[in-house]
Amino acid sequence: MNKNATLGTDLKSFIDEELIWSEIEKATNPEPSLVRDVIAKAKERKGLSPFEAAVLLKNKDLELDNEIFEAAIEVKKGIYGNRLVLFAPLYISNECANQCAYCGFNATNKDLERRTLTAEEIHKEVEVLEDLGHKRLLLVYGEHPKYDADWIAQTVRDVYSVTSRKSGEIRRVNINCAPLDVEGFRKLHEVGIGTYQCFHETYHQETYKKYHLAGRKTDYNWRLYAMHRAMEAGIDDVGMGALFGLYDPVFEVMGLLYHALQLEADCGVGPHTISFPRIEPAQNSDLALNPPFLSSPHDFKKIVAVLRLAVPYTGLILSTRENPETRKELLEVGVSQISGGSRTYPGAYSDPEYDRPEVQQFCIGDSRSLDETIRSIVGDHGYVPSWCTACYRLGRTGEHFMELAKTGFIQKFCLPNGLLTFKEYLEDYASEETKKVGEELIRNEIESYADPERRKLLTDRLSRMEKGERDLY
Numbered sequence: 001m002n003k004n005a006t007l008g009t010d011l012k013s014f015i016d017e018e019l020i021w022s023e024i025e026k027a028t029n030p031e032p033s034l035v036r037d038v039i040a041k042a043k044e045r046k047g048l049s050p051f052e053a054a055v056l057l058k059n060k061d062l063e064l065d066n067e068i069f070e071a072a073i074e075v076k077k078g079i080y081g082n083r084l085v086l087f088a089p090l091y092i093s094n095e096c097a098n099q100c101a102y103c104g105f106n107a108t109n110k111d112l113e114r115r116t117l118t119a120e121e122i123h124k125e126v127e128v129l130e131d132l133g134h135k136r137l138l139l140v141y142g143e144h145p146k147y148d149a150d151w152i153a154q155t156v157r158d159v160y161s162v163t164s165r166k167s168g169e170i171r172r173v174n175i176n177c178a179p180l181d182v183e184g185f186r187k188l189h190e191v192g193i194g195t196y197q198c199f200h201e202t203y204h205q206e207t208y209k210k211y212h213l214a215g216r217k218t219d220y221n222w223r224l225y226a227m228h229r230a231m232e233a234g235i236d237d238v239g240m241g242a243l244f245g246l247y248d249p250v251f252e253v254m255g256l257l258y259h260a261l262q263l264e265a266d267c268g269v270g271p272h273t274i275s276f277p278r279i280e281p282a283q284n285s286d287l288a289l290n291p292p293f294l295s296s297p298h299d300f301k302k303i304v305a306v307l308r309l310a311v312p313y314t315g316l317i318l319s320t321r322e323n324p325e326t327r328k329e330l331l332e333v334g335v336s337q338i339s340g341g342s343r344t345y346p347g348a349y350s351d352p353e354y355d356r357p358e359v360q361q362f363c364i365g366d367s368r369s370l371d372e373t374i375r376s377i378v379g380d381h382g383y384v385p386s387w388c389t390a391c392y393r394l395g396r397t398g399e400h401f402m403e404l405a406k407t408g409f410i411q412k413f414c415l416p417n418g419l420l421t422f423k424e425y426l427e428d429y430a431s432e433e434t435k436k437v438g439e440e441l442i443r444n445e446i447e448s449y450a451d452p453e454r455r456k457l458l459t460d461r462l463s464r465m466e467k468g469e470r471d472l473y
């Protein structure tokens, strides 16, 4: 890979704003025939160029928009089937030296109760999460000089060290922390993190400058090359994202796609996941209350659908920032991973007085418990919740995972593996109501398997689980 990518600050941004604007201009009011050509190409599941994505986003014809949604539903079903990966965020520290104008953790927010979890407190939080049935966590941190890569690595060890009281401990720890240098990322790689996630917030330089007022995060290029450095340190799976609401959403989607292309060109593989958080109200942030670029529900759904078509094998992550209604629509057109039962401040899961605005990063839109969320995605939408971590534990990450994904691997292996983790959930954690809808879904899934050998393999494993075995894949 490109060794210069170790630096970041010394490199030029690869986001060419002039090019992006000229492509957006060319894509504005596209001919219906062009939109249909792009949709046809997208259905081949080979992805779209940033310009082609802009053509779909700039289309105003509602009938064609519906064709875009249908294509996204088709591509999503074809690659991911009805499997949906679940995770929970775990906030470790809300101390932050940066001043991001949209965030409740902003250093100037004097009303926020600052807290950094101790090893014992992390332990407590993880026990609560495990007892709810979680297997995959996303650890979240503010950026503060007190807390370096060694300290972050130790918090990951603390999480992995908690032994479960029921069926299996946390099996994959992903990280959302400020960009590190290559050495720092190597330390995270060594303690076995799954995905390193970092959102660029806005790809538009001037807007980036306007809302990142102090601290390390003011450096646009340092952040832009974070994924390159993580990959150079050996972290195969990286997650990109943009915070929607700060700037023109079409520009941001193109920024994400150019970022993905550059990563693929330099490191041989693109992002494992893309997130598209929308700004939510946050304590003492006028910007978060009145974001300058709000997308309508229709336009936001289109952003998700177009991302699904543009990067068909990249996981799309939806958080509890969105309300249940929006989440339902977005799942259909492209989302493949969701968080459930989330709480957004350090210590929240073991806090008996949960829901205090003076500690959280932003207000969440979906406050249902994990069990309620699961009942709804299973009962109302027929999705199979999955906590599967088999690929990561068998070393199928990065480029290797992408190659497999393109051969229909997700349908063949991820779905049955996901079903096994769902069975584990039903056996050990689900409420009676959820268990009822879940068992019915499993029965229907087994019946839908045409291959008798695969059906037998799955039913054997399911009955071994009923007899007490766990963690089968």
Ligand code: SAM
Binding pocket: 102, 103, 104, 105, 140, 141, 142, 143, 176, 177, 178, 179, 198, 199, 201, 242, 243, 277, 278, 279, 280, 281, 282, 288, 321, 361, 362
């Ligand atoms: N401090 C690290 C950083 O900024 O990269 C990582 C943790 S930060 C808490 C994770 C993400 O939360 C940010 O990248 C940003 O996109 C998102 N975020 C911040 N304020 C938000 C808000 N008001 N609504 C929704 N998401 C927000």
Ligand code: SF4
Binding pocket: 096, 097, 098, 099, 100, 103, 104, 105, 106, 107, 141, 142, 143, 178, 217
């Ligand atoms: Fe700190 Fe991250 Fe919030 Fe910015 S977004 S204030 S860096 S926690």
